[in-house]
Amino acid sequence: MAVRTKQAPAAPPPIRIRGALRQSGIGWLFITPFVVLFAVFYLGPLLVGIGMSFTDMRSTDVSDPLAVDPVGVENYLRLMNDAAMRRAAVNTVVFVLTTLPLAVGLGLAAAVLLNSGIARLPAAFFRLGYYLPNITSIIGIAVAWKFLLEPEAGLVNRLLELVGVQGPNWLQNESTALPSIIVMTAWRSFGFNMIVLLAALQSIPRELYEAAEVDGAGRWARFRSVTVPSLRPVLLFCTVYSSVGFMQFMEEPLVMTRGGPLNSTLSASLAIFGQFGVGNYGYAGAASTVLFTVIVALAVLQLRLGRRR
Amino acid sequence: MRNGSTRRQRAVVYLGLGVGLALVAGPFLWTALSSVKPEQEIRRDPPTFWPQTWTLDNFAELFDRVDIGTAFANSTFIALVLVATNLLFCSMVGYAFAKLRFRGRNVAFALVLVQLAIPAIVLMMPQFVLIAKLGLVNTFIGIILPTVVTPLGVFMMRQFISDLPDELIDAARVDGAREFRIFFRIILPLCGPPLATLGLITFLGAWNNFLWPAVVAQSEDMYTLPVALNILNGHEATHYNLLVAGSVVVIAPILILFVFLQRFFIQGIATTGLK
Numbered sequence A: 001m002a003v004r005t006k007q008a009p010a011a012p013p014p015i016r017i018r019g020a021l022r023q024s025g026i027g028w029l030f031i032t033p034f035v036v037l038f039a040v041f042y043l044g045p046l047l048v049g050i051g052m053s054f055t056d057m058r059s060t061d062v063s064d065p066l067a068v069d070p071v072g073v074e075n076y077l078r079l080m081n082d083a084a085m086r087r088a089a090v091n092t093v094v095f096v097l098t099t100l101p102l103a104v105g106l107g108l109a110a111a112v113l114l115n116s117g118i119a120r121l122p123a124a125f126f127r128l129g130y131y132l133p134n135i136t137s138i139i140g141i142a143v144a145w146k147f148l149l150e151p152e153a154g155l156v157n158r159l160l161e162l163v164g165v166q167g168p169n170w171l172q173n174e175s176t177a178l179p180s181i182i183v184m185t186a187w188r189s190f191g192f193n194m195i196v197l198l199a200a201l202q203s204i205p206r207e208l209y210e211a212a213e214v215d216g217a218g219r220w221a222r223f224r225s226v227t228v229p230s231l232r233p234v235l236l237f238c239t240v241y242s243s244v245g246f247m248q249f250m251e252e253p254l255v256m257t258r259g260g261p262l263n264s265t266l267s268a269s270l271a272i273f274g275q276f277g278v279g280n281y282g283y284a285g286a287a288s289t290v291l292f293t294v295i296v297a298l299a300v301l302q303l304r305l306g307r308r309r
Numbered sequence B: 001m002r003n004g005s006t007r008r009q010r011a012v013v014y015l016g017l018g019v020g021l022a023l024v025a026g027p028f029l030w031t032a033l034s035s036v037k038p039e040q041e042i043r044r045d046p047p048t049f050w051p052q053t054w055t056l057d058n059f060a061e062l063f064d065r066v067d068i069g070t071a072f073a074n075s076t077f078i079a080l081v082l083v084a085t086n087l088l089f090c091s092m093v094g095y096a097f098a099k100l101r102f103r104g105r106n107v108a109f110a111l112v113l114v115q116l117a118i119p120a121i122v123l124m125m126p127q128f129v130l131i132a133k134l135g136l137v138n139t140f141i142g143i144i145l146p147t148v149v150t151p152l153g154v155f156m157m158r159q160f161i162s163d164l165p166d167e168l169i170d171a172a173r174v175d176g177a178r179e180f181r182i183f184f185r186i187i188l189p190l191c192g193p194p195l196a197t198l199g200l201i202t203f204l205g206a207w208n209n210f211l212w213p214a215v216v217a218q219s220e221d222m223y224t225l226p227v228a229l230n231i232l233n234g235h236e237a238t239h240y241n242l243l244v245a246g247s248v249v250v251i252a253p254i255l256i257l258f259v260f261l262q263r264f265f266i267q268g269i270a271t272t273g274l275k
Helices: A002-007 A013-052 A074-080 A083-114 A120-135 A138-148 A155-162 A177-202 A206-214 A219-246 A251-256 A268-277 A281-308 B002-035 B057-065 B068-099 B105-117 B120-133 B140-147 B151-162 B166-174 B179-190 B192-208 B211-216 B225-235 B240-274
Strands: none
Touching (some): A013 B068, A013 B120, A083 A177, A083 A268, A138 A177, A138 B002, A138 B225, A138 B240, A177 A219, A177 A251, B068 B140
16 A cells, blocks of 8 residues: 555555556556567467477478478377487487586686785786586587597697607597586586676675684585585575586587487487488477476476476 | 696686687687698698698688679578568567557467477478479578578567557557657667667577478579578588688688677577576
């Protein structure tokens, strides 16, 4: 009641209702650009995509929707028996499970070092440097790394040569191709986590550390009992945000390996992109519906687990 | 004693940070330096780190093979249009979510978060079918339309505008100012810092975006830089002199832009992540 009187100080009831209606209209008018775009380009396509996954739609059917027949869950059954798709799913899980701790761990390490009382200017310099890979085009980065990992002219094998080691053909070898992409992705993405974690570290009240020191807590004990608990919500954000992104990795293998050798770097998104490219819309729709469900389920699960503890 | 140990600790911290920076900057430096070496020198064993001969031949050959000028202009044009539409629409929508009371506001705001969570690959195909139906394949409008207002931008502007005092708006309402006037005359002028951040984020995102432009752009005159570089990578997979030059053309403008404008950006990322 108090709030409402503040809104319209001296207005009698009928006008206030009309005013509220008018404000409702204006509110919707202001958000129209978002609502229309969301309905037309996001919600609609999401539902159409799910619908497409239950049909035999192909690229040639775009101009002739009548040629599309429902096929039930056939696409989903085919998905389960598709060796390439299964390989893509396994690769994606391996990629997320290894890149995630690397990217968050390196980000935390960098943030802690930058927050350990070094001077302002060098701290800003390092922070900028670490963040740079994050803002650059993934295609540009992947091309640069392809050259870096090139077996003869590449910097990595040349440096290994100096210490007498013959480096492998990183991206053409089944056992080193995916690990190479994992290292590159961790290299590229840890800076984002660093920025977010550094801001969180700087907002931890100094008194908490002082109180822990008075209680006789050492450096490590202070890190574990003050820093980590204070960072928990932000670490949760970094984990959810990064894993949603990593679940969709695609450009890296597209540029560096085309998913090979022998599908060892084929990711879920790249496999879907490939099916889309050859015109199998219904089948690609089924695969992307599964990927979408897994990503949402994973995010919800992480948020649940993270909040409970 | 204590002084000595802190000094040693500081040295260890700087050493760790320095090694880290070398690892982060190394690939950039190596790529940039390689791009100005002649092709034979790129393949020389043992390698030269610093170029013995400086040359722009790689760039000349690159510009000869691929219409980089057009791709550069396309990328810039698309990014600038998206910056303009996002600055206007995200702040309008953010203002409504922050300060206007209307029925269905919470539901509508939940949709912003829903959109943030839908993976690009899931939307790519049906969005392409839609664009094809609208006759917008291989057009700038087709590339631009799906991101003219982005959920992250709406979210950022809402956070910022929420913190502005209500009294400002109430005073203007009592004066009888219309909502659009309030928005353009009172709110927007106060939004300088978040708009700068949003502008930079939008520019970077549009410039670096690959998947959607790669699907919509079908002829060379519509390619953006990442699309052109990916095509080059497919055709000239082992011509590293061309590839490193292409990589430099894609990455360098963003690095330069970012180094000058980074303070807007890092603050924006940090606060969006925290809230």
